[in-house]
Amino acid sequence: MAEEKQQDTTQRDMDGVNCLAYDEAIMAQQDRIQQEIATSNPLVSERQDLSVLKMEYAQDDIVYQQKIKDLHKKYSYIRKTRPDGNCFYRAFGYSHLESLLDDSKELQRFKAVAAKSKLDLVSQGFTEFTIEDFHNTFMDLIELCEKQQSQSELLNSFNDQSMSDYVVVYLRLLTSGYLQREQTFFQHFIEGGRTEVEPMSKESDHIHIIALAQVLNTSILVEYMDRGEGGTVNHHVFPEGGEPRLFLLYRPGHYDILYK
Numbered sequence: 001m002a003e004e005k006q007q008d009t010t011q012r013d014m015d016g017v018n019c020l021a022y023d024e025a026i027m028a029q030q031d032r033i034q035q036e037i038a039t040s041n042p043l044v045s046e047r048q049d050l051s052v053l054k055m056e057y058a059q060d061d062i063v064y065q066q067k068i069k070d071l072h073k074k075y076s077y078i079r080k081t082r083p084d085g086n087c088f089y090r091a092f093g094y095s096h097l098e099s100l101l102d103d104s105k106e107l108q109r110f111k112a113v114a115a116k117s118k119l120d121l122v123s124q125g126f127t128e129f130t131i132e133d134f135h136n137t138f139m140d141l142i143e144l145c146e147k148q149q150s151q152s153e154l155l156n157s158f159n160d161q162s163m164s165d166y167v168v169v170y171l172r173l174l175t176s177g178y179l180q181r182e183q184t185f186f187q188h189f190i191e192g193g194r195t196e197v198e199p200m201s202k203e204s205d206h207i208h209i210i211a212l213a214q215v216l217n218t219s220i221l222v223e224y225m226d227r228g229e230g231g232t233v234n235h236h237v238f239p240e241g242g243e244p245r246l247f248l249l250y251r252p253g254h255y256d257i258l259y260k
Contacts, residue, residue, distance in 0.1 A: 085201030137166035
């Protein structure tokens, strides 16, 4: 009897070791994948001709080829973002600041909104010293745009991992704060509250776009390219009725930037 118990205990220990080894192998594989993605994809790419999308799908993939053709009716260029779970925030941040380089009036409005946003978060209960570095980096980039920063300089800033990630974190905090302030409206759409928004690499969905567009009073148009029927790409403007300043392409799990 004692021998059987010892065998059971030994088997459980072996099973535990095997499960741990399996989990570690999965984590190692995920790390390798992320490293490969990081090596082959900049955080934000140079602007490219929209025709590059055609090469990402087989020529006989009729659904996507038709939808790419439909996109060509409205857009000429695309700027890609790294598929790391932060692509929406990075695409939004870069695209919007890029649009402000040639619009000083909107830049001043946006700067005022961004400057006030930290106080709004603190008043909600966010700890000031934990968010101020992220806010300062965000404001630094806005002020660089104010000093007539070039597109190439802005692109370099967004490809600086530390600076770029700080902007992403702050945009996530703004999104989280708005979802909490308007929790009555969003309660039927979200589970987990701010914990589902703030972690890096957590993919975004519909409500996060709504929240960020509202909190920064910025209009976004998203083109949705998926395997739905019809051969055309559907789009949605956030908030509804707005005049979009930036245009994003959504493919399942990923956002890139589009240009007219």
